[in-house]
Amino acid sequence: MSEEQHFNTLLQFFKVLGNESRLKILGLLANDERTVGELAALLELREPTVSHHLAAMKELGLIDVRVEGNNRVYWLKTQFLENLSRDIFSQSNLATLATDETGDAWEDKVLRYYVVDGRLKDIPSKHKKRLVVLQWLCAQFEPGRRYHELELNERLRAYHPDCASLRRYMVEDRLMARDNANMYWRLV
Amino acid sequence: MSEEQHFNTLLQFFKVLGNESRLKILGLLANDERTVGELAALLELREPTVSHHLAAMKELGLIDVRVEGNNRVYWLKTQFLENLSRDIFSQSNLATLATDETGDAWEDKVLRYYVVDGRLKDIPSKHKKRLVVLQWLCAQFEPGRRYHELELNERLRAYHPDCASLRRYMVEDRLMARDNANMYWRLV
DNA sequence: TTTCTATTTAGATGATTATCTAAATAGAAG
DNA sequence: CTTCTATTTAGATAATCATCTAAATAGAAA
Numbered sequence: 001m002s003e004e005q006h007f008n009t010l011l012q013f014f015k016v017l018g019n020e021s022r023l024k025i026l027g028l029l030a031n032d033e034r035t036v037g038e039l040a041a042l043l044e045l046r047e048p049t050v051s052h053h054l055a056a057m058k059e060l061g062l063i064d065v066r067v068e069g070n071n072r073v074y075w076l077k078t079q080f081l082e083n084l085s086r087d088i089f090s091q092s093n094l095a096t097l098a099t100d101e102t103g104d105a106w107e108d109k110v111l112r113y114y115v116v117d118g119r120l121k122d123i124p125s126k127h128k129k130r131l132v133v134l135q136w137l138c139a140q141f142e143p144g145r146r147y148h149e150l151e152l153n154e155r156l157r158a159y160h161p162d163c164a165s166l167r168r169y170m171v172e173d174r175l176m177a178r179d180n181a182n183m184y185w186r187l188v
Numbered sequence: 189m190s191e192e193q194h195f196n197t198l199l200q201f202f203k204v205l206g207n208e209s210r211l212k213i214l215g216l217l218a219n220d221e222r223t224v225g226e227l228a229a230l231l232e233l234r235e236p237t238v239s240h241h242l243a244a245m246k247e248l249g250l251i252d253v254r255v256e257g258n259n260r261v262y263w264l265k266t267q268f269l270e271n272l273s274r275d276i277f278s279q280s281n282l283a284t285l286a287t288d289e290t291g292d293a294w295e296d297k298v299l300r301y302y303v304v305d306g307r308l309k310d311i312p313s314k315h316k317k318r319l320v321v322l323q324w325l326c327a328q329f330e331p332g333r334r335y336h337e338l339e340l341n342e343r344l345r346a347y348h349p350d351c352a353s354l355r356r357y358m359v360e361d362r363l364m365a366r367d368n369a370n371m372y373w374r375l376v
Numbered sequence: 377t378t379t380c381t382a383t384t385t386a387g388a389t390g391a392t393t394a395t396c397t398a399a400a401t402a403g404a405a406g
Numbered sequence: 407c408t409t410c411t412a413t414t415t416a417g418a419t420a421a422t423c424a425t426c427t428a429a430a431t432a433g434a435a436a
Contacts (some may be wrong), residue, residue, distance in 0.1 A: 011211050017205035021394080022197050037412060041300075049395050051414055068410045070403060112229075209424080224383060237425050239384055327397045364419060378436085385430070392423075400415070406408085 016060050021045060022053045026076070028040035029063060079080040092165055111136055111145065123169070130169060137166065138175045149182040201272065204248050209233060212294045214264070221263035299324055308348040311357075319361055325354065326363045329374055335347060337370040 017023055024043055028034055034042075040050045054074055062081070062134050065074050069168045114133050124130040137159060141147065147155070147168070156163035166183070170176040178184045205211055209231055216222055216230060228238045250269070253262050261282045301322050302309050313316040325347060329335065335343070337355070343359055344351035355372070358364040366372045 007211070011206065011208060014202050014206035014211065014386085016206075018199065018202035018204075019394080020199060023195070023202065027195075037411095043395095046396060048415080052394080053413085067403090070410090072413065108326075163432065205422080225381095233424095234426065235383065236385080236427085240424080243384085255433090258380090260383065378408105380410070381433090383431080383433100386428085387426100388428105389426080390424090392421100394419105394421080396417105396419080398416085401413080403411090403413100405410075 012060055013062075014057050016062065019053070021049070022057060025050070025053060025057065026062070029074060029076040030078075033073050035071040037071070037075055039074070054103060119158070123162060123165060134166070134170055134175055135188070138170060138186055138188060141176075143186050147186065148186045149178075152184050157174045200248055201250075203252065204244050208243070209237070210245060213238070213241060213245065214250070216263060217264040218266075221261050223259040223261055224258070227262070307346070311348060311350065311353060318357060322354070322358055322361055323376070324362055325374060326358060326374055331374050334371045334373045337366075337372065340372050 017026065021043055022085045024090050025039060028039060028042060036047055036050050036054065039045075039054075040047045054063065054065075055141065056148065058065065059072075061077065063071050063076055067073075111132060114124060114129075115136065120137075124133055137156075140159075141155070152167060156166045160166060169174075171178060171184075175186070175188055176184050177187050205214065212231055213227060216227060222230075224235055224238050224242065226240075227233075228235045242251065242253075246262075246309075249265065251262050251264055253260050255261075292365065299320060302312060302317075303324065306308065308321065308325075312321055328347075329343070340355060341351045344354045348354060355364075359366060359372075363374070363376050364372050365375050
């Protein structure tokens with residue numbers, strides 16, 4: 001299961017159970033299977049309301065139903081809960097919930113951290129973060145224009161002393177290209 | 189913890205985590221402690237919004253905070269989650285969720301089960317249920333009027349063959365009283 | 377002291393959702 | 407076939423809640 005799916009499953013699970021009526025239904029079905037009418041009487045709700053809640057719980061896979069004459073008998077799939085409780089709350093699984101921060105926000109944060117007063121505090125060692133920083137760096141150069149290695153180095157040094165690493169990384173990540181005459185230009 | 193408290197704790201827990209922003213916060217704090225501002229940037233929300241969510245999570249005991257200068261650093265109390273996941277989902281604990289059915293609904297259900305076509309299918313052996321049935325039975329008699337034991341028995345037999353038990357239970361539970369002349373009358 | 381910065385509190389607004397009634401459905405009973 | 411019963415679907419309403427802006431707070435920096 002992908003991280004995003006895991007996140008959404010979990011979110012749906014909490015949403016479904018984060019409701020007084022549905023949590024009561026869960027408790028009732030943990031004791032015994034029930035028809036819609038029985039649940040409605042026990043909860044003091046109308047049938048359509050209960051039906052609506054049951055649909056949400058069934059959608060999640062928490063309960064299932066069988067038909068008996070005019071009645072629909074709902075029952076709890078206890079397996080579902082057992083799997084979830086064992087699996088969900090481990091530190092490692094929780095940690096992945098956060099990696100949903102894919103968008104600009106995460107990149108902004110990385111940049112805010114590494115770029116201080118227009119200079120690079122550090123060159124990130126993690127590739128993903130480094131790429132963000134390099135893309136920002138690359139954007140500081142004119143698109144289309146060609147720079148000699150000497151000029152490039154000088155300009156890069158304004159951002160970080162280790163201009164050689166910056167230059168190498170930029171080529172490695174295909175943000176810049178070079179020709180035989182030691183000229184560099186933006187690829188993105 | 190009482191059953192009702194258990195129910196409410198669990199309900200609050202699901203409500204708090206059944207929200208996209210708060211579930212993301214949980215994930216982020218599972219990786220590292222964070223200030224309000226950091227969380228706001230990562231989630232692309234305003235500080236007051238994040239602050240509001242953090243308050244809900246703290247109220248629940250899921251996270252805690254320490255002050256560092258102007259910042260407030262929030263961190264996950266992993267113990268809380270571990271306790272909950274181990275404890276919550278056991279069949280026995282789930283089963284108690286339902287006993288919240290205290291009101292009229294439960295009594296109605298008991299009556300619906302025991303009273304069939306105006307007669308008692310059975311005399312409940314559990315006192316709590318028997319009381320419900322006896323109160324209904326008692327209501328079938330005229331308030332204020334006095335009944336001789338012979339008449340009472342005859343009328344009770346219309347509900348259940350074991351009229352003696354019914355009569356005894358009614359006196360025992362102070363629903364009816366008797367005098368020396370074998371006369372009975374309603375007390376409630 | 378005054379100013380600045382991070383956060384919380386207060387209050388408003390819009391979106392979501394729990395619930396209801398009325399109507400549709402479908403199977404059972406006659 | 408018609409009627410009855412249990413349930414679901416559709417649609418309306420009202421309550422809850424997530425989010426925002428503006429203002430208050432409180433500690434840090436100057």
